[in-house]
Structures are given as structure tokens and as C-alpha cells.
Amino acid sequence: MSARTGAQTSARAEILGRIRTALLDVDRDAESATAPIVAPPGARPPGADHPDGLVAHFAERVADYRATVVRCPPDGLTAAIAAALPAGARVVVPPGLPDDHLAGIPTPVPDSGLAASELDALDAVVTRCRLGIAETGTIVLDHTPDQGRRAIALVPDHHVCIVHADQIVPDVPDAIARLDPHRPLTWISGPSATSDIELDRVEGVHGPRRLHVIVVDPDPA
Amino acid sequence: MSATFVGMPAFPSAARTALGNTQLRHNLAHATGVIRAKRAAVVGEVENWEELRLAGAAVKERALRSLDAHLVQLEESLTARGAVVHWARDAAEANRIVVDLARAREIDEVVKVKSMVTQEIGLNEALEASGIAAWETDLAELIVQLGGDLPSHILVPAIHRNRAEIREIFTRRMGEVGRPAPDDLTDEPAVLAGAAREHLREKFLRARMAVSGANFAVADSGTLVVVESEGNGRMCLTLPEVLVSIVGIEKVVPTWAELDPLLRLLPRSSTGERMNPYTSTWTGVVPDDGPQEVHVVLLDNGRTRALGDPTGRQALRCIRCSACLNVCPVYERTGGHAYGSVYPGPIGAILNPLLRGTGDPQTDSLPYASTLCGACFEACPVRIDIPEVLVHLRAEVVDAHRADRLPKPEALAFRGAAWAFGHAQRLDRTEWLSSLAGRLLRRRGRTSLGRLPGPGAAWTDARDLPAPPTETFRAWWRRTDGGERP
DSSP, X not given: OOSOOHHHHHHHHHXXXXXHHHTTTSOHHHHHXXXXXXXXXXXXXXXXXXXXXXXHHHHHHHHHTTOEEEEEOGGGHHXXXXXXXXXXXXXXXXXXXXXXXXXXXXXXXXOSSOOHHHXXXXXXXXXXXXXXXXXXXXXXEOOOTTTOOGGGGTSSSEEEEEEEXXXXXXXXXXXXXXXXXXXOEEEEOSSOEEOTTTTOOEEOSSSOSEEEEEEEOSSOO | OOOOOTTOOOHHHHHHHHHTOHHHHHHHHHHHHHHHHHHHHHHHTOTTXXXXXXXXXXXXXXXXXXXXXXXXXXXXXXXXXTOEEEEESSHHHHHHHHXXXXXXXXXXXXXXXXXXXXXHTTHHHHHHHTTOEEEEOSHHHHHHHHTTOOOOSSSOTTTTXXXXXXXXXXXXXXXXXXXXXXXXXXXXXXXXXXXXXHHHHHHHHHOSEEEEOOSEEETTTTEEEEEESSSHHHHHHHSSSEEEEEEEGGGEESOGGGHHHHHHHHHHHHTSOSSOSEEEEEOSOBTTBSOSEEEEEEEOTTHHHHHTOTTGGGGGGOOOOOHHHHHOHHHHHHOSGGGOSSSOHHHHHHHHHHHHOSOSHHHHHGGGSOOOOOHHHHHOTTOOOHHHHHHHHHHHHHHHTTTOSSOOHHHHHHHHHHHHHTSHHHHHXXXXXXXXXXXXXXXXXXXXXXXXXXXXXXXXXXXXXXXXOSSOHHHHHHHHTTTTOO
């Protein structure tokens, strides 16, 4: 696949040549020396200097998207997960989900490379995340073993996601700085939604229609 | 079954048809009003919005001014991560690449993420012609596709349809192409969205190949970014074995860190949200997660032509948020179809002529589809000075027609004016004739000329042309010695 065909070589050479011709009026030496643009700082949510202010802001913003948000102390996590799942739900779990999380799930189905159709027959998924963004109410998954493959957090209709208070950052630039672009990333801001019909917002099209975020807070207010 | 923009009439005649459609005008006024208010609220929350706009514009400008170097770097980063990079000079070449990829794998259907660029190149039609079904999976695109219709807005392509029309389309068409709509389908948006979920799920679970565009392509990391709401994007980017992304060469962002201002600007400008429900990023192939074969097609299709125009180049900064459509008084009344392109509204009025060049009557009409009020520039998150480019393109259109055998009436009028103003005696004579005409008209009680005949009619349709004054400025000056004598 790496060998380029003749047409491809000429398409590449021709496009790059067209670009160089198009930019004849630009001082290319000066341009190639430009440094990356530094954007203005992100928002500092009210009370952001204190971890509790950040957590409160995050919870409020996630709830704005009509997701469910609960806060619990570390020793309440098992119970909080159990409470987030409907009775009898069959729940897919990523391979690296910690034991205290698993303890809250009555019938866990470990992901051993389940097919999409098998995932479609399951009711819910429980994952952790890489970080949370307070200003925008976003959770970001980087699909390491405590979160699992991208498909498992997508196909089941109910996503329970656990965020630790110290994973919450103030705004988008803080998140970009912490995330590894070589990981696949999924940024989630509330449940699946559409405004395609008369701009009337409806929660739930193809992604999970219910998003349940549990914030583990060692020092809940 | 799919419709096409090819052969659309020029803007003035298409706009007249659109203005006669009261349902369309009602839908548009409601939708643009709702979205303007949402955008204003979330933009107002950001204290340094103007600085953020400057940063977003600077990032895209930096990318464009060294575009060749950034594309070569993007190609290296992608290849290093297991993706296969293809280059396409035009639509036909890009379509052929996708068709060949499908055929080589004996694939006869693909699922699609909503993408402007695949509409621009007519990918669905090309696939269909090769016996490959292309399923649109965005709700609005599904409505457009099932309705045999054309998109009319960048963000909400079915903005011209109301819920009753959508219910009718689903009931009539879903069964012909897959799982039928339920018998008890109502016109509640939540129920209609539920029907789309059921209809498309079997396609997501079955499809072996997906086609997407990309909102951004990060050169230093090789990361592609898709921003969406419904989760259909995540389905297409995750479940199939083969993923083909068609990326316009202007989508490049030099570094991962420079993605930040753009991710802050886009959702607030586009859907009026702090963040869109889902953003997916991927860098080549991820072992045991998602498609194990990843292709990226880098597409020119007129972008280098736009890049070669130092005034017009800024249009390539566009991140397709559609904020300019929602604030445009012309778009709000005519809707998107009148622009005859997948890129409607103010950005379409400059992007289409820049990508295609002037000379075609339909394209040439677009730079005039504006009042130059400037609302689009104010709303643009990457500060594209659309009015400046519109004026620049109007000059290009005039220049393109200078050698026409039959000059336009406007050109004739200006030639006449040049003749008259070129010599004092000719101007005297012309003014004498015009004040004579003014006196005759006013004697008959007329203060305006009414509707002009022939080519002047288009101008006087919406404007009053006053009758000429009975005395010219120069005659008044001579008579009163410059106002010294009464």
C-alpha cells in the first residue's frame, strides 16, 4: 500500500506546486520561522482556585446538558455506580475497570473484543475518563484500559462515567495541554442530541441517550 | 434519487422563487432567530472573545501561508501512524480514489458522516454510479437524502423542512431503503429522531466502510478531528473496518496546541453551545480499536486557486460554523438553495467564485447576493472580512466581462457616463437635456421615473429613480454666483 502509483505521485507534486505558485507574494522564509500561535487563556470559573469551586462548576455545566450528575465520597462510589444502573441491566465493562467500580455492577460483561451487534444487545457501559472540563461540562475519554475501546462507550444506550475531582481542569486549553493526541479521544458533552428538526433540541439519536456522570470527591461540600 | 445543484439558475431568479415560498420563509425566520439568540448567549459568556477570534484567525492564516510545508508534515505524521495518504487534484480524482478503495474490498455500501466536502465533490452520486450505496447518517442529511432534496444550510441542512414534511418523507421512503418507519410515527421531533435511530442502527452495525470529512487535520501529530452532535459520527469513525476521510487541504492546523482556540470558537459560533455533544479525534490506526485500515484523501478542487488570490485567500480560514448564514438578512429571506451550491450564504457568495473562478453566470451572480451590511464579518469566528472579498470579487466579475461581445447594460451606462464626464461641453449638453426632461416630467406632476423599461427594469423594481432636477448644479452656480445672489 505504501508504493505510490504514478497518478498519485503527480497529483501530490502538482498540488504542492500549485500551492507554491499561489503563495509567490508571501515571504516564505519569514513564514517558516513563525512560532505557534498562543491563544488567550481559558475561563477561570468562579472559585476555580479552590478544587471544590471547580467541581461545583463542572457539575453545574454537565447538568446543563440534561445529563445526570452525582457527587460522592470515595467510599460511596460502589453504591453510586449501583444506583446509576437500572435493575437487571447487562453492563459491558472495560478490562481495566478498578475493583471498587466492578463491585457496584451486578452483572458485568467484560469486553473481550465484543462485536458491535453483541454490544447492541447490552444495556449499559461503565467507564472512567481521562479528564473533565469545567467551563464546558465535558468529559474526555482517551480509551486506555480503564475506559476500553471506543465502541463500548458508544453502542450501549446508557453510559455511566466516573470522574475524580482532581481530573477536572478549568477550560479547553488546560485539557489540550494534558491530552496525548496520539491516543484516540472522545470528548463528550451531555447525551447524544440533535437540533435538526426545526432547531428543537432532542436528546438521544445514535450515541447513548442517557449519560450519568459520577464525580468522586474526597472532600464533598 | 439524489438531487444536484448543477444547472441552478443565477441568484436573482432563484431568490425570487424562494421568496414566493411562504412555508420556507417561515421555517427560516424561526430557525435563524433561534440560533442567533443561542449563539449570542454563549459568546457573551466569553470575556476575551475578540482575542480568541484573533487567535483563531492567526492559526488558520499561519497554516495557509506555509500550506505546502504543513501538508507534507501532515502526510508524514499520518503515514508514521499507519494511515494511507492520497492526493486528489479535483472532485473526479477524489471520487475515483474512494470508489476504487470500495471495489478492491468488494464493498457495496458505505455509511457517511455529514461532510460538506463530500457534497462539494458529489461523492454520493459517484458511488451510486458505481453501484455502491452511500447512506447519510446525520439526521438532517438523512431527511435531505430520503426526500431527494438539496441541503440548504451548512449546519442544519434540512432547515427548510418542518416536522410534518419530515414525518411524511420518513413514512414514504424509509421502507424502500431499509427498516421502515413505525406505523404510529408522529411528527414529534423526539419520535422522528427515534425512527432515524432505529432505521440507521442496522446500517451502522453492518457497514464495512465509512466515509467522513474532517473539521481539522493537525499537521504535527497527524490527528484528524470530527465535531458532531448525534453520535452518528462516532458510529462511522469507530465501527467499520475501513475509514476513508476526505480532507480539503485548507483544514490543516499546524500544531496540536493550536487546535485549542478553534475548539473554543467553533461550537459557540455554530450550534450556540459551550461544547458540541461529541468531538472525536484519531491519529492513524489504533491497534484493536476502531477501523484497522485508515485512508486520508487530501483534496485541492479549487482551493489552490483561492489561495492564489491575496484578498480572497482569507476565505480558506472558514471552519464551516455557519454563523454568517444565520445573521445574514439576505440568507434569512431566500434560504440556501438560491445560492446554487452546498456552500450557501455570505461565505458561499465568496467561496464559490474563489474555488471555481468567475465567468459562469450563476457563480458570477453570487458576489452581488449581499447588501454589504457587514453582519457576517462581525459574526465570523475567524474574522473573514466577507464584505471586503465580496467587493473585490464584484470587480473580478466586471473584469471578466470586459471583452464580452454584447456588453452588459451596466457597462454601457458607465461607458456613456465616461463619455459625458470626459469633456465640459459634452457634460453641458447632457445636463441641459436632463434638466429639460426634469422640467417636462415635473410639469406632468411626476417626481419619480417609475419603472424603467428594458434592462433598467431590474434596477427600478426595488428602487425609486427620482426625476432629474430642473436645474443643474452648474446652472445654479452661474445664476446665483455660487449662492452669493438670491
